Amino acid sequence: MKAAVYYKNGGPEVLRYEDVPDPQCHPKGVVIRVEAVSIEGGDTLNRFRGPLVTHPHIVGYQAAGEVVEVGAEVTTLKVGDRVCTTGAFGSHAELRAVPARTAWKIPDGLSTKEAAVIPVTFGTADDCLFEFGRMKKGEVVLVQAGASGVGVAAIQLAARAGASMVLATASSDERLEKLKAYGLTHGINYRTHDVVQEVMRLTDKKGCDVIVDSVGGPTLQSSILSLAYRGRVSMVGQAGREPMTVDVGSMMGGNRSLSGVFLGAEINTDRVQANIQRLIGDVAKGELKVLIDREFPLSQAAEAHRYIESRQAVGRVLLIP
Ligand SMILES: NC(=O)c1ccc[n+]([C@@H]2O[C@H](COP(=O)([O-])OP(=O)(O)OC[C@H]3O[C@@H](n4cnc5c(N)ncnc54)[C@H](OP(=O)(O)O)[C@@H]3O)[C@@H](O)[C@H]2O)c1
Structure with a gap:
């Protein structure tokens, strides 16, 4: 598959668009064909100074798309489901593997692009305001x-x-x-x-x-x-x-x-799992809105990161594989 990768930390210029091996599906996970990557603030920060836990490293918390492979122990999702996903890394790619618990089904009527943005942004904001x-x-x-x-x-x-x-x-x-x-x-x-x-x-x-x-x-x-x-x-x-x-x-x-407040520490709890599914539903019903500023092709991940760091984006910037 193609992915936006880097070999060392630094500015947007460290990002390369390369062929890398496809991700493996974990028995408790799924693999999705990515249709939209939501570039998170944590992605630009990790690119700048975070640990490179894979080599080359594929950064990125959030992406949405279609399930193409399901782990042997997963009963909640099937091939063909549309999901928005969160993981510690790996969103900036054509395919991504995530635990099934952090893949939420996208309701009919909600676009895959909008759904890509929801879990971390709304999940985090909700915890900041109400839980903590x-x-x-x-x-x-x-x-x-x-x-x-x-x-x-x-x-x-x-x-x-x-x-x-x-x-x-x-x-x-x-x-x-x-x-x-x-x-x-x-x-x-x-x-x-x-x-x-x-x-x-x-x-x-x-x-x-x-x-x-x-x-x-x-x-x-x-x-x-x-x-x-x-x-x-x-x-x-x-x-x-x-x-x-x-x-x-x-x-x-x-x-x-x-x-x-760190959403990642609680994302596997039933509380946050349900909260994110509820927030996805609220966006689908039109009660909350996703603000997408701009889209770039995945091959231009460096330009997209540079645009975000120029402080022009309001809301989210997407990468489209
Ligand atoms: N703990 C958690 O669970 C959690 C979850 C989500 C995000 N986060 C963290 O929250 C932060 C924001 O995330 P986000 O996704 O909302 O970010 P984002 O959409 O990329 O926006 C970051 C904003 O910070 C402002 N900013 C101030 N100083 C900046 C600087 N030196 N460089 C770049 N931007 C600067 C900019 O707005 P102005 O130009 O208007 O100042 C910018 O719009 C990140 O550090 C991220 O890692 C933490």
């Missing part, structure tokens, strides 16, 4: 990096859950403008405004009840300083690629909390 952020109706939510894949999902989920205000940050006004259609109340351009000051101005000095932070580094400090009394930060990523040096000194007096 304990968000309730009427609360103020801030989504750092609102134009990211996780961000677009979090804005919609917070708005749907009845947040009194959904705030989000991004690197330009144009990016923030596009988020209004997804439930954003106020956008904060962090290149032109101080985030903490803006949050306090917009919330009448109260601060935010729940903050989803997938950027980390100095951004995490601004999240901590933007918290309301009893506010909660869900720290879920390091898109900013800067060291996590934060001062948590202000948290005790305000009874505030900071939780780390």
Whole structure:
């Protein structure tokens, strides 16, 4: 099969489009013919500095397509089923092998491309807001990096859950403008405004009840300083690629909390399995939307990664084998 691979970490230029052996089907897994790869923030981060657990390495968490092989112990899926899948690596390819537990059936009426985006983005955003952020109706939510894949999902989920205000940050006004259609109340351009000051101005000095932070580094400090009394930060990523040096000194007096969130640690639980299937259904019903910014052929994976890192994408970029 063809795949986008790399032999060493680095910028988008390390990606090559090459012939590699087809993946083997595990007895508890399936192999799919990939129709759409959703490039995750974790994929660009792993390409930059993650371990190369295969050689050459095929990066990538998420892809959707048709089941072409089913492991001997799998009873829940059959050849021909359309599924969206998540795995630790291997999405940037014509074929991918995944555990059957992380392959969710795509309902009729939902496109394979849209489904490719759902599990990690919506699954993660949902856990950040509700499981770990304990968000309730009427609360103020801030989504750092609102134009990211996780961000677009979090804005919609917070708005749907009845947040009194959904705030989000991004690197330009144009990016923030596009988020209004997804439930954003106020956008904060962090290149032109101080985030903490803006949050306090917009919330009448109260601060935010729940903050989803997938950027980390100095951004995490601004999240901590933007918290309301009893506010909660869900720290879920390091898109900013800067060291996590934060001062948590202000948290005790305000009874505030900071939780780390890692979907991968809970993706095999019945709770998350069911949650992701429910979120897929919500998109199929039109209650939630997938925002696809642009598509590239798989052979142009390097260009696609470069485009994402140019910070122009709002929502997801797809690769099509
Ligand atoms: N823990 C988990 O379970 C989990 C699950 C999913 C994702 N994640 C992590 O969450 C982070 C975001 O994932 P995603 O898929 O939402 O990412 P994404 O769609 O690629 O977006 C990342 C966003 O981060 C912002 N950003 C800030 N500093 C950046 C920098 N130095 N380089 C690139 N982007 C930067 C950019 O928005 P602006 O230009 O507007 O600032 C960009 O849109 C990643 O670190 C990922 O690994 C973790």
